[in-house]
Amino acid sequence: MSTEYLINLAYIAAAILFIFGLKQLGSPATARRGNLLSAVGMALAVFVTLFSSQILSYSTIIICVLIGGGIGAYAAEKVEMTAMPEMVAIFNGTGGMASLLVGWVALFGAQVDGFTAFTIALSVIIGGVTFTGSLIAYAKLSERMDGKPIVFDAQRMVNAGIIAAIVILAYLFIQNPSSSSSALWLLVVLAFVFGVMAVIPIGGADMPVVISLLNSYSGLAACAAGFAIDNNLLIVAGSLVGSAGIILTNIMCKAMNRSLANVLFSGFGAVKHSTKQTEGEVKPISVEDAYLILEAASNVMFVPGYGMAVAQAQHAVRELAENLEDNGAEVSFAIHPVAGRMPGHMNVLLAEANVPYDQLIEMDDANPRMDLVDVAIVIGANDVVNPAANEDESSPIYGMPVIEVPRARTVFVLKRGMAAGFSGVDNPLFFGENTRMLFGDAKESITGLVAEFKD
Template identity: 45%
Template structure:
C-alpha cells in the first residue's frame, strides 16, 4: 500500500476514534459510537498490515484469526456483571504487549548495530530496516521510548491482574498494606530509573561485563520492578475505589500504547494511545471528585492510611415482605429507584424495567438515580438499564436528582451500599467520609433489596439499614421484584 494511502487511512481511523469517544458520552449515541470504533479499528489493522508488506503475513493472519476467535468466545461467555473484570483483564494485555514490543525492539536494535559495526551488508527488512537508518540521536530517543513503554506496560500489566482478581472475588477487595508501604514503591521506582538511565546511556551497572551490564538484562529488571509497583499499588487500594482503579488502568494502558507507537513509528498508535490515556485520566479525575478522593492519593495506592468507623450505629434492621412493599408502591405517587451492583449480579434489569413500566402505567412518577461510581465500572448501571430498554429521560445523575429525595414517597435501593451510606456525611472517621452520596434516607420510605445483612463490597457498615424509615427487602433482587409485579396495579 502506498504511504500516502496508508496515512490517509490512518487519518480516517483517528477521526472515527474521536467520534467514537464523543458518542460514548450519551446513551442515545453510544451504539453508533461503538460502530465508529469498530470501523476505525478495522481500517487501522488493514492499513498497518498492508503498509508492512508481505513480511510474515501468513503468521500475522493466523494470530489475528486466533485472537478474533478468542475474543468472540469470551464475549459470548461474559455476563454484564463480569464486564469490569473483563475490562481489567484486557488492560493487562495492552501492558504486556508494551513490555514484549519494547524488549523485542532492543533485541532488534542490538542486532542491527552489531551488523553495522561489523560492516555487514545484509539487507534489513521491516522494523530492522527502520532502525538501520536512524541516527545516533534518534536511537537515543528510541531508547527512552522503549524504557517508558516497558515501565508503564509492566505497571499496567500487574496492576490490571490484581484489579481483575479483586473484581472477580479471587483476591480480597480490602486494601492491603505491606511492611514498608509506600517506601517500597518509591524504592522500586528509583531502581527502575537507575536501570533506565543506564540503559539509555548504554552503560553497565557493576561493570559493563557484569550481570547488570547487558541492556537486555537491564530492561528485564525494569519490567520486574515496575511489575512489583503495579501489583503493590493496586493491592493497597480498597474495593470502594475500584471503579477509579479500572479507569486509571485504562489511562495507563493508553499511555503504554502511545509509547509503543513511538517505538514502532506508528502515528495512529500514538494518537489512539493518547486518546485513551487522556480520556481515562480525565474520567479518573472526575470520579475522584465524585467520591471526594484525592486523585494523587488513589493513583499512589491509597496514600494516607486507613480511617476507622467512629459513629455508633443504633437500632436494628427491620425486614418487610413483598406484600408490604407492593402496598407502599400502590399508595405512592413518586418513586425513585437506585440500582447498584446487586442488580447486575442477579440480572434483575429486565424485571426492574417491567416494574418501571407497570408503575408508570398506573400514573406514578418513576425515576432512576445513578451515582457516578455505581457498580464496579463507570457507566455500569446506565448500560444495564439501556439494555433493558428503560427510557433515557428518566435515568438521572446524582447531581440532577439528589435534591428531590425529601419530596419522594418511596425509594427502592437495589444492591447498593456505599453510594447510599449516610456515614459519608455523618461520620468523619468513616473510610468514605466526605464522599458525595445519594441522600435516599430523606425520602418518606426506603426499601433496600439485599441478599442478606452483610456489608457491601468495600466492607463498610451502612447506618441507612438501621433507620426508622428503612425496611430491608431480603432476597435475590430479580426474584424479589418478580414477586412484586403481580401485586401492582
C-alpha cells in the same frame, strides 16, 4: 517512498475517524455509530499498514491476527453483562502487553538512539504495569481473588524500592540499549511486579477508579510505543485514550471525594473509624406490606448498587418498574457515579434488562427531586446512600457526595442481613425514621413484589 506517503495519508483519515467516533460515543443516540466509525478507522489503519515496505512476509501476521481476533470475538460474544468489568479489564491488559512487546521488538534490527531507548523503556514499563495490573483487577472483579485490600507493613517501602529499581534499570538500559540488554529483561519483570503491587492494596469498591486508570495507561503505553517506532497514529490514538481515561478517573475520584493518591495508596477503612455510634432500631418490613405502600406510591425511585449485580436482580427490577408504571407511578433510577465495580456499571446492567436510558438519572439530578419521591428503593447499595457522608464528620466517607434517600417519604432498603457495607462503615440510613428494611435476597424480594402486583 510514495507508498509510505499514502499510508500516512490513510493514517490521517483513521485519526479523523477515531476522533469522530469518540465524539459520537458521547451521546446515547449516536454512540453505536461512533463505535462503528472508530472500528472502521482501525480497520483502515491496519489494512494500509500491510502495504508498508517494511513488511516482507505476511504469514505470521495473518495467522496471529486470526488467533487473536478469534479469541477476542469469542470472549466478546460469550461474556455475561454482569461480568463486563472483568472483561474490560482483560482487554485492557492485552492492549498493555501488546505495547510492551511492540516497544521491545523495536530494539531488533535497528540501531536505536537515546531518545528511542527512553521511549522503549517507557512502553515496556507502562505496558507491563497495565498488563499485570489489569490481571489483578480481573482476578479481584471476578472474585478469583479476595476483593479486600491487601496491605502489609513495609508496603510503601517495598513499592518505593521497586520504583527506584525501575528508574535505575531504565537508566542503565538507555545508556546501553541493545536487544540483549539484561537491564531490559529485569525492567520487564519489575514492571510486571509493580503492576501487581499497585493494584493489590485497592479494595473492590474502588475498582471504578482503578479500571479507568488502567484504561488510561493502556493508551499511554500505545503512545510510548508510537514514539519508539516513530508512528504518528499510535501517538494520536494512544494519547486520545490516555486523556479519556484520565478524565474518567477524575470523575470517579470526585464522586468519592477522594484524591487519586488517596485511592491508590490507602487501604480504605483502615484509616480511621467513626467515633459516633449509630443508635436506633431497625424496622423490618414484609413483602406484602411493602407492596401496599408501593401500590399507593405515585413517584418511585430505584437506587441500585453492586448488590443488584451480585443478585442478578436487574431483570426483576425492570419488571417491577413496569408494574409500577402501569399502576400510574412515575419511575426513575438514580445512579451514583461509583455504584458498582466500573464507571457506568449499573447503566449497562439496566440497559441489558431493557430499562430505557431516559429513566436513568444521575445523582445531581436525583437529589433535587428527592422531596417529591414517595418511595426510594435501595437495592444492594450502601455507601453511596449513607447519610453519614453528609452528617458525621468523623465518618471515613465524610464529604463523599451521596444520593440523599432519607429525604424521600419512605425508604426501602433491600439487604441480605445487617452487615456493614464494603467500606466497613455503619450506615445510619438503616436506623432512619422512614426506613424499612426488606431482608432477603434482592432478586427474590423484588420477584415477590412483582407477584403481588400481578395478583
